[in-house]
Structures are given as C-alpha cells and as structure tokens.
Amino acid sequence: MIDAVVIGAGQSGLSAARALLDHGLAPVVLEAGPEPVGSWPCYYDSLTLFSPAEHSAMPGLEFPSGPDHYPHRDEVLDYLRRYAGTLDADIRVNTPVIAVEAHADTGFLVRTATGETLHSAGIVAATGSFGNPHRPRLAGQEQFTGDLLHVADYRNPKRYAGQRVIVVGAGNSAVQVAYELAGAATVTLATHRPITFLPQRRDGHDIHHWLVGTGFDRLPPEWLIRYVGGTLVMDTGDYQQALDSGRMDRRPMFTAFDHDAIVWADETREHADTVIFATGYRPHLDYLAPLGALNDGYPLHRDGVSVTHPGLVYVGLEFQRSFSSNTLRGVHRDAEHVVTALAAHVTGAPTLVKL
Numbered sequence: 466m467i468d469a470v471v472i473g474a475g476q477s478g479l480s481a482a483r484a485l486l487d488h489g490l491a492p493v494v495l496e497a498g499p500e501p502v503g504s505w506p507c508y509y510d511s512l513t514l515f516s517p518a519e520h521s522a523m524p525g526l527e528f529p530s531g532p533d534h535y536p537h538r539d540e541v542l543d544y545l546r547r548y549a550g551t552l553d554a555d556i557r558v559n560t561p562v563i564a565v566e567a568h569a570d571t572g573f574l575v576r577t578a579t580g581e582t583l584h585s586a587g588i589v590a591a592t593g594s595f596g597n598p599h600r601p602r603l604a605g606q607e608q609f610t611g612d613l614l615h616v617a618d619y620r621n622p623k624r625y626a627g628q629r630v631i632v633v634g635a636g637n638s639a640v641q642v643a644y645e646l647a648g649a650a651t652v653t654l655a656t657h658r659p660i661t662f663l664p665q666r667r668d669g670h671d672i673h674h675w676l677v678g679t680g681f682d683r684l685p686p687e688w689l690i691r692y693v694g695g696t697l698v699m700d701t702g703d704y705q706q707a708l709d710s711g712r713m714d715r716r717p718m719f720t721a722f723d724h725d726a727i728v729w730a731d732e733t734r735e736h737a738d739t740v741i742f743a744t745g746y747r748p749h750l751d752y753l754a755p756l757g758a759l760n761d762g763y764p765l766h767r768d769g770v771s772v773t774h775p776g777l778v779y780v781g782l783e784f785q786r787s788f789s790s791n792t793l794r795g796v797h798r799d800a801e802h803v804v805t806a807l808a809a810h811v812t813g814a815p816t817l818v819k820l
Contacts, residue, residue, distance in 0.1 A: 475503015
C-alpha cells in the first residue's frame with residue numbers, strides 16, 4: 466500500500482514529491498519519459514526562461530548560475546535532474562500511467578503501460594498539459610496544402626528559411642517563436658486581440674523582483690483576467706521593437722484556410738507556407754477518465770483538490786491558484802497546498818491548509 470502515487474516527474478511532480486516527504490509520506494513517482502524532467506526535453510531549442518535564476522529555483526536547491534541569469538531550456542533540464550537526485554523518493558521512469566481507478570479498500574488502483582498495478586491511498590496528478598496541445602479548427606483546414614503544426618512540434622527556424630509563416634497566438638511562446646523565425650522568414654502574428662507587453666526590467670530590476678515583492682505572483686487568476694484582460698508577454702525590449710520596425714507584424718486572426726493560403730478577416734487571400742498554432746494546451750489527464758473526475762477533459766477541483774474523489778489532488782494546472790501556479794518559481798506553493806489536504810486524508814489528521 467503506497468501513501469501517494471505522483472503521476473509525472475517534471476517540476477510539478479518533483480515539487481509534490483518533496484512536499485509529501487516533508488509531510489512524512491513516502492511517494493512513488495511515475496514518469497512516462499526516460500528521465501525525471503517532465504516535458505522540458507521537448508520544448509523548442511531556443512527556449513529561455515522569462516524569470517531569472519534567482520526567481521526560478523524550487524525549494525531546497527538554487528540554480529548554479531548568477532541570480533540575474535535567464536536559464537536556457539538545457540540548464541533547466543540539468544537543474545531538474547539534480548533536483549530529483551536530492552529527493553529520497555521512489556522515482557520510476559519509462560512508466561506511463563494508462564488508468565487510475567477507484568478501489569473500495571485501498572483508495573486507488575494505478576495501472577501502468579508496463580503492466581504494473583499499484584495500490585495507493587492518494588493520487589497527485591502532475592502531468593501538466595504539454596502532452597495535450599490545443600489546435601483550433603478553422604474552415605478549410607483539412608485541405609490546407611502548407612505545413613500546419615503546433616508550437617509543441619517546433620524546434621528551430623532552419624526548415625522555415627525563406628517561407629511565409631503565420632504564427633497564431635498572443636502569448637510568450639507565440640511572440641518568442643515569431644521573433645526567432647523573423648530572422649529567417651516573413652512572419653505575421655495572427656491574434657484575436659492586441660498583444661499586451663510587460664517590460665522585462667523596471668527601475669534596474671527584473672520584473673519578477675516586483676511580481677514577488679508586491680505579491681502579484683500569489684494573486685488569484687481572476688485578478689489577471691479582470692484587470693489585465695488576458696496573457697502578459699514579457700518583453701526584453703526586442704519584441705515590441707520588432708513589431709514597430711516591421712521585422713514581423715501582427716494582424717487580426719484570419720478566418721479560414723484556402724488550399725495553399727489563408728483568408729484574413731477583410732477577406733484578403735494570402736499564400737502561406739507554414740502556420741504554427743501557439744494556442745496553448747489543455748490538461749493532460751486522460752488516465753483519470755475511469756474515475757469520472759473530469760468534465761470534458763478538465764479536472765473538477767477547488768484550488769487543486771478534487772471535489773469528486775477524496776485523496777486525489779492536482780499540481781501544475783495553469784492558473785490553478787495564482788499567476789505563477791505552473792511555473793518553476795510558483796508550483797511549490799500549490800504543491801504544499803494540495804499535499805497538506807492529501808496528507809490529512811491519508812493520515813486521518815485534521816486539515817490545516819497553508820495559504
């Protein structure tokens with residue numbers, strides 16, 4: 466009988482494992498990939514964190530670089546490997562979970578693709594969303610003769626040199642990828658609303674100095690929607706300038722595909738070689754379908770604690786409790802919050818949730 470099975474060994478799963486250990490519980494962590502690093506090896510080659518090392522570390526292990534350095538994807542990989550090595554936990558790689566089922570006596574049965582069945586009192590679903598990219602459906606899409614991909618499949622600009630490329634999206638990934646591609650291709654950002662930039666540095670400090678100091682990182686996501694109106698794009702100064710100078714441009718979202726072209730909102734038809742959807746992700750939780758814990762793929766929860774199954778919690782959902790919920794700098798707060806509730810369920814102790 467296992468205290469808790471953590472599904473996923475990226476930043477969310479490792480944070481949850483640490484919180485479980487701090488509560489005196491012995492977790493088993495199951496990772497589908499070959500290393501306890503989650504989806505980080507699959508991100509595009511140039512990905513760089515928008516938060517400096519000082520504000521990107523998880524509890525118990527600092528980044529080895531200087532506090533103002535912005536870690537690259539591969540540096541994050543190395544960091545997560547070392548972080549996993551600091552945990553006295555049973556971490557099993559190459560072990561995809563195919564189903565979680567309710568069990569009358571033990572709480573849950575966890576079935577893996579390797580043929581194992583684990584009995585567990587608690588479940589931490591920490592698989593994030595990278596495995597479930599969201600691809601919009603537009604008229605004529607099936608007949609589009611150009612390349613159509615999600616940013617999850619993008620690696621670097623080499624194969625797109627000289628092309629006409631449309632990047633769909635107004636978030637950090639869309640802007641960063643469009644800017645990189647603009648050095649080799651003719652690029653337009655297609656968005657439903659203007660892009661909202663947030664300067665990376667203010668008064669000599671990285672913006673995260675102010676986000677943490679003011680408590681913005683801990684504000685509920687409703688605040689972001691109400692007062693900002695949507696996603697904020699961190700701007701080093703290059704992205705807004707690239708739009709202003711014409712290095713790349715931004716246009717209202719197109720309405721349809723037309724064989725080798727797209728149709729803009731003003732009904733203008735334009736040839737496109739490649740369209741990249743940087744349109745986000747949805748929770749990757751299909752293994753919970755047998756439980757009945759989901760609604761159209763989304764978990765039924767309150768601040769990460771399931772409202773359908775005691776002993777089931779979530780870590781790594783976008784805006785789960787705050788602006789920084791699924792980030793390296795903020796995921797540990799959500800992990801501590803839900804593990805406090807999970808520990809109370811497993812041990813039968815009163816729940817004292819840490820805010």
